[in-house]
Amino acid sequence: MKRIILVIGAKGMLGRDLMGILHSSFSKDEIIGWDIEEVDIRKEDESVTKIEKLGPEIVIHIAAYTDVDGCELDMEKAFAVNGEGTKHVALAASKCRAKMVYLSTDYVFDGEKGEPYLESDPPHPLNVYGQSKLKGEQYVQEGVKDSLIVRTQWLYGPFGKNFVDSILRQAREKSTLSIVNDQMGSPTYTADLAKALFGLIQFGARGIFHVANSDFCTWYTFAEAILKLSGVNRVRVLPISSKELGRPATRPSYSVLNCQKLKKETGLTMRSWSEALKDYLSTHRQLSADPGDR
Ligand SMILES: NC(=O)c1ccc[n+]([C@@H]2O[C@H](COP(=O)([O-])OP(=O)(O)OC[C@H]3O[C@@H](n4cnc5c(N)ncnc54)[C@H](OP(=O)(O)O)[C@@H]3O)[C@@H](O)[C@H]2O)c1
Numbered sequence: 001m002k003r004i005i006l007v008i009g010a011k012g013m014l015g016r017d018l019m020g021i022l023h024s025s026f027s028k029d030e031i032i033g034w035d036i037e038e039v040d041i042r043k044e045d046e047s048v049t050k051i052e053k054l055g056p057e058i059v060i061h062i063a064a065y066t067d068v069d070g071c072e073l074d075m076e077k078a079f080a081v082n083g084e085g086t087k088h089v090a091l092a093a094s095k096c097r098a099k100m101v102y103l104s105t106d107y108v109f110d111g112e113k114g115e116p117y118l119e120s121d122p123p124h125p126l127n128v129y130g131q132s133k134l135k136g137e138q139y140v141q142e143g144v145k146d147s148l149i150v151r152t153q154w155l156y157g158p159f160g161k162n163f164v165d166s167i168l169r170q171a172r173e174k175s176t177l178s179i180v181n182d183q184m185g186s187p188t189y190t191a192d193l194a195k196a197l198f199g200l201i202q203f204g205a206r207g208i209f210h211v212a213n214s215d216f217c218t219w220y221t222f223a224e225a226i227l228k229l230s231g232v233n234r235v236r237v238l239p240i241s242s243k244e245l246g247r248p249a250t251r252p253s254y255s256v257l258n259c260q261k262l263k264k265e266t267g268l269t270m271r272s273w274s275e276a277l278k279d280y281l282s283t284h285r286q287l288s289a290d291p292g293d294r
Pocket of ligand 1: 008009010011012013014015035036037039040041042061062063064065066081085103104105106133152153154155156160
């Protein structure tokens, strides 16, 4: 029977990749993509009524206020979208008896563990974005019977502003880039994450799963790899500390996610961040390198 699968946040960076995969893989189902123009999840009545009227079997909630420093400066908006907004979606999903999939973040952890975080490790966010996303997790866990929470990190992809494109753009404008070298994580390609999300849904997974490309690095190492793989060698990359960069939101110094549960329980594996990066650059950014940079 034809199911209705609703994606909220369908026009975001992950959303566009995910919509493509769902359309091709769940071809027998009806895939509906909404974003803020269709539903503002901050508005309880509007979102609950609209979702209930649609009556989806699966609600994939990936809408969020994702500007980490913006969240620090506008705490009210962060909690309204990521916390209360998620509560409204959970309420609607529960009324429809739908499965709810929610995207969360490595920033629910404080980075003090010093080794890859397990799904069962206690969260302790250092910034407002992480706190508001954790609030969202709690609403999903409390409000929806059949839920899947996927924590991921350091996303980049063809459909949104991201670190890879920002490094390539800056490399065209400057001869030296100063990049943070005291935060460890795993850069994750949205195309790989979207495939894993499809696999988890297909598998019927429930509970919390960590999903990121394998291996880890610092933003500095990542920047060096981006430039090297793009053939840009006239730009110097200087390692700096988070303190020197002075961003409003504190980030964990080590937020690598242990993704063993994904493999153990579903058989799904994630390739390394460097392989994924090579793929992204050759598929989507082949023409973006200015020959003058080489
Ligand atoms: N990006 C990362 O590195 C990262 C890391 C870990 C986890 N995540 C999580 O992964 C998910 C997808 O991230 P992403 O980078 O693809 O995000 P994104 O590109 O910022 O997309 C989020 C989408 O949600 C929409 N949205 C914002 N407020 C809304 C509201 N009140 N009602 C309805 N829609 C609203 C946004 O619209 P506007 O653009 O118009 O605001 C945007 O289209 C998010 O849940 C995020 O928290 C992301």
